[in-house]
Amino acid sequence: MNLPKWFFPGLGVKRWFLVIIFSFVLISVGITPLFGFDLSVYVTNELISILNIFFGKQANLILKLTALLMILSGISLTYYSLLKIRLEFNTHITPHAEILDLLYEKRRSNKGPEIVAFGGGTGLSNLLRGLKKNSDNLTAVVTVADDGGSSGRLRNEMGILPPGDIRNCLVALADREPLMEKLFQHRFESEGGLEGHSFGNLYIAAMTEVLGDFEEAVRASSKVLAIKGKVLPATNEDIKLGAVYHDQEKRMGESAIPVYDKEINKVFLYPENASTTPEVRESIRKADVIIIGPGSLYTSILPNLLVKGITEEIKNTDALKLYVCNVMTQPDETDNYTAADHAKAIIDHCGPGIFDYIIVNNRQGTKELQKKYEAEGAYPVKIDHQRLKDLGVKIIEADLLKKNSYLRHDPDELAQLIYELNKKYN
Numbered sequence: 001m002n003l004p005k006w007f008f009p010g011l012g013v014k015r016w017f018l019v020i021i022f023s024f025v026l027i028s029v030g031i032t033p034l035f036g037f038d039l040s041v042y043v044t045n046e047l048i049s050i051l052n053i054f055f056g057k058q059a060n061l062i063l064k065l066t067a068l069l070m071i072l073s074g075i076s077l078t079y080y081s082l083l084k085i086r087l088e089f090n091t092h093i094t095p096h097a098e099i100l101d102l103l104y105e106k107r108r109s110n111k112g113p114e115i116v117a118f119g120g121g122t123g124l125s126n127l128l129r130g131l132k133k134n135s136d137n138l139t140a141v142v143t144v145a146d147d148g149g150s151s152g153r154l155r156n157e158m159g160i161l162p163p164g165d166i167r168n169c170l171v172a173l174a175d176r177e178p179l180m181e182k183l184f185q186h187r188f189e190s191e192g193g194l195e196g197h198s199f200g201n202l203y204i205a206a207m208t209e210v211l212g213d214f215e216e217a218v219r220a221s222s223k224v225l226a227i228k229g230k231v232l233p234a235t236n237e238d239i240k241l242g243a244v245y246h247d248q249e250k251r252m253g254e255s256a257i258p259v260y261d262k263e264i265n266k267v268f269l270y271p272e273n274a275s276t277t278p279e280v281r282e283s284i285r286k287a288d289v290i291i292i293g294p295g296s297l298y299t300s301i302l303p304n305l306l307v308k309g310i311t312e313e314i315k316n317t318d319a320l321k322l323y324v325c326n327v328m329t330q331p332d333e334t335d336n337y338t339a340a341d342h343a344k345a346i347i348d349h350c351g352p353g354i355f356d357y358i359i360v361n362n363r364q365g366t367k368e369l370q371k372k373y374e375a376e377g378a379y380p381v382k383i384d385h386q387r388l389k390d391l392g393v394k395i396i397e398a399d400l401l402k403k404n405s406y407l408r409h410d411p412d413e414l415a416q417l418i419y420e421l422n423k424k425y426n
Contacts, residue, residue, distance in 0.1 A: 113288040113422050114283075115138050118291065121300045138228060140231045141304055144234060153197070154202075159238075170225055234303070242270055243266070266348070269303065293324040302349055306350075327381060343355075355393070369406075400417070
């Protein structure tokens with residue numbers, strides 16, 4: 001047990017310990033003398049002298065009954081405080097964690113608004129890096145439909161949920177030294193069975209086997225990285241993502257969906273009744289801000305929203321609901337898409353009310369950078385104001401472009417805008 005943690009400000013337990021100690025001082029008359037006299041006798045006699053003025057002969061009895069009541073109250077309130085915290089955190093941290101760690105975590109995490117972000121890939125992890133600087137109360141809900149790369153191999157070989165996007169979010173929220181982050185992101189290059197695997201994926205897979213549960217493995221990994229907030233899979237069920245194209249062709253598998261010169265009509269999950277977890281539902285209900293995106297529209301964002309229970313909970317909450325539109329189109333997935341096309345795809349899949357505001361970047365990068373992206377088939381997402389208004393979406397546009405060699409959101413600028421919106425609308 002880490003004794004100094006008990007003295008961390010605001011835990012709400014020390015006060016009851018002091019009440020109990022003071023009560024024993026009142027009721028006791030035989031403790032070891034301090035500084036040459038019996039302190040308990042001195043304090044008790046002084047109090048009795050004062051009480052005699054008001055209560056006469058009953059003063060001694062009243063003092064002892066009061067002290068006894070204070071002891072019982074102190075013990076009861078201490079127990080209540082510990083029980084309350086354990087009940088509050090029993091779905092957030094490993095059930096076997098020490099109660100002191102739960103209390104300490106409660107105090108440490110009381111910073112900033114409750115934010116729940118949905119997505120996957122680099123878009124979500126980039127957003128989290130900015131958000132974590134001003135809030136510890138972050139929840140990243142991550143798609144588990146990935147079936148390619150290292151995640152897909154582990155999914156097929158071990159029968160676990162794909163850990164890749166979850167690993168990226170854990171690293172983004174990490175509060176450890178950079179070496180630990182580099183370790184989790186390290187990808188093996190040697191030939192053989194480890195080739196292409198990241199250490200973080202293998203670590204989560206190993207923890208899943210040791211603990212027997214994927215969610216528990218993610219929680220344990222969260223503690224190792226000391227993340228600010230929590231990372232949750234959208235569902236614990238083994239789901240697959242499918243797509244139907246405008247020519248009515250159907251394909252299954254997240255990695256098989258982006259196809260050159262084929263326009264996606266809709267995506268779906270199999271099984272279609274896959275449900276989210278109680279922890280995700282509770283996080284949405286407590287949220288001050290709900291953020292959808294940025295990220296791959298059809299393969300990162302919608303796989304979250306299609307999980308049964310998530311869209312319904314989002315629509316029912318009074319939280320500020322934001323959709324962060326991508327800066328660039330994605331080759332073979334959102335070719336020629338405008339901001340309104342992105343928004344309409346989400347509304348078509350989930351119905352109206354899934355978000356109230358769309359955040360769009362209104363600055364373009366240098367011509368040199370644009371040419372680099374155009375060579376890969378990616379173009380800036382255009383803002384078509386009238387179509388967005390026709391969809392009933394309120395537009396928030398700003399210069400959100402990162403000032404470097406990539407055309408993506410600046411995590412700090414985006415996070416600052418979101419916090420300003422939260423202050424304005426909540």
